[in-house]
Amino acid sequence: MRAALRLVALIVGLALATLTHSQSDDLQDISRLMKQGQHSQALDRVNQYLATKPRDAQGRFLKGLVLVELKKIPEAIDVYAKLSQDYPELPEPYNNLAVLYAAQGHYEKARQALEMSIRTHPSYATAHENLGDVYTKLASQAYDKALQLDSTNAAAQTKLSLLREMISGTNRPTRTAAQPAKAAEPTKLAAAAPKAAAPEAKPATAAPAQVKPVPAPDAKPAAAKAPEKQAGASDEELIKAVRGWAQAWSKKDVDAYLAFYARDFKTPKGEARGAWEKSRRQRVSAPKHIEVELEGIKVGAISGNTATVTFRQHYRSDSIKADSRKTLVMVRVDGKWLIQQERVGN
Numbered sequence: 001m002r003a004a005l006r007l008v009a010l011i012v013g014l015a016l017a018t019l020t021h022s023q024s025d026d027l028q029d030i031s032r033l034m035k036q037g038q039h040s041q042a043l044d045r046v047n048q049y050l051a052t053k054p055r056d057a058q059g060r061f062l063k064g065l066v067l068v069e070l071k072k073i074p075e076a077i078d079v080y081a082k083l084s085q086d087y088p089e090l091p092e093p094y095n096n097l098a099v100l101y102a103a104q105g106h107y108e109k110a111r112q113a114l115e116m117s118i119r120t121h122p123s124y125a126t127a128h129e130n131l132g133d134v135y136t137k138l139a140s141q142a143y144d145k146a147l148q149l150d151s152t153n154a155a156a157q158t159k160l161s162l163l164r165e166m167i168s169g170t171n172r173p174t175r176t177a178a179q180p181a182k183a184a185e186p187t188k189l190a191a192a193a194p195k196a197a198a199p200e201a202k203p204a205t206a207a208p209a210q211v212k213p214v215p216a217p218d219a220k221p222a223a224a225k226a227p228e229k230q231a232g233a234s235d236e237e238l239i240k241a242v243r244g245w246a247q248a249w250s251k252k253d254v255d256a257y258l259a260f261y262a263r264d265f266k267t268p269k270g271e272a273r274g275a276w277e278k279s280r281r282q283r284v285s286a287p288k289h290i291e292v293e294l295e296g297i298k299v300g301a302i303s304g305n306t307a308t309v310t311f312r313q314h315y316r317s318d319s320i321k322a323d324s325r326k327t328l329v330m331v332r333v334d335g336k337w338l339i340q341q342e343r344v345g346n
Helices: 021-035 039-052 057-069 073-086 091-103 107-120 125-149 154-165 235-250 254-258 273-285
Strands: 290-303 306-317 321-333 336-344
Touching: 021 039, 021 057, 039 057, 057 073, 057 091, 073 091, 091 107, 091 125, 107 125, 235 254, 235 290, 235 306, 235 321, 235 336, 254 273
Parallel strands: none
Antiparallel strands: 290 306, 306 321, 321 336
16 A cells, blocks of 8 residues: 555556547657656647647547656646546546545545446556545544544544554655557556555654555464366366456456356345346447556366456557456356456456
8 A cells, every 4th residue: 555646647648549649749759848847849849749639539648648757737627627628538547636635635536436447347456456545544633633633532543553553654656647659559448557646644644655564473374275276177268267357347248248257146235136237238338449458367276166366457548548457256157167356456
């Protein structure tokens, strides 16, 4: 957990299949100027670009990053707020809006923006991580307020002390904004972009930094024996099922895509299955095209009718591109492997 929330960067040339050569060159030139630290020139160029394409999502997103580099935070907030209104299906503008709110100490606004980001993209790991950081800051402030009102509140003092013990004493140095990555890598959303620093808190409410792992007990339990694979259940069957799921997603065949999920699939945040399916139908149907590639598929232990499959997922559409590490918990039902749970991250 970090005090500095993650500001995602849009790599210039998003969805090159839908951009003209001229558009691609313009966005790459702006990206190059940013990388060289020529932020004022980059702002002039992006304004020229948007003068002829005022609704272009890529250009507007990039302008927000330029404004952050120039420390024009209110203007950057305005850019991302309007972008999220015009393109409510995109989670990244909500995420960056939340980072900027947090940088101003508006943690409740940041929380609301992050929840909107997650609502549009339940598997968006960056927004989930940022939301955890915001909750930590809100908890720290709440405990400190309780102690201001009642300095004898031992329970609040204990909780605040425990929270601070979980956090390292210093923040990692961070940059105020993420930069677009190299133009040679078009259409990619930076999965590990640099972070926008949150403001320092007052000494009484020290801002959370890096979370330390909870120390393990001295006496280590004996390592559990890995479950053996079920006789007759092959890795090939699982890999075929996972690839079929990705292919249905790429073809935008929503019915076939949803058919790969088990009836007891654990939806994000426990939302109703009907609401989750409606959201997924919208997200799969909205883009003009989708491409989902799976890399490094590995089948974990198979125990009974349950198995795990891990891989790196490369998602591309006409609006965004993102890479993520994913784990699927699979369950065998009537001879078919179905998805019972999705986890994003390591």
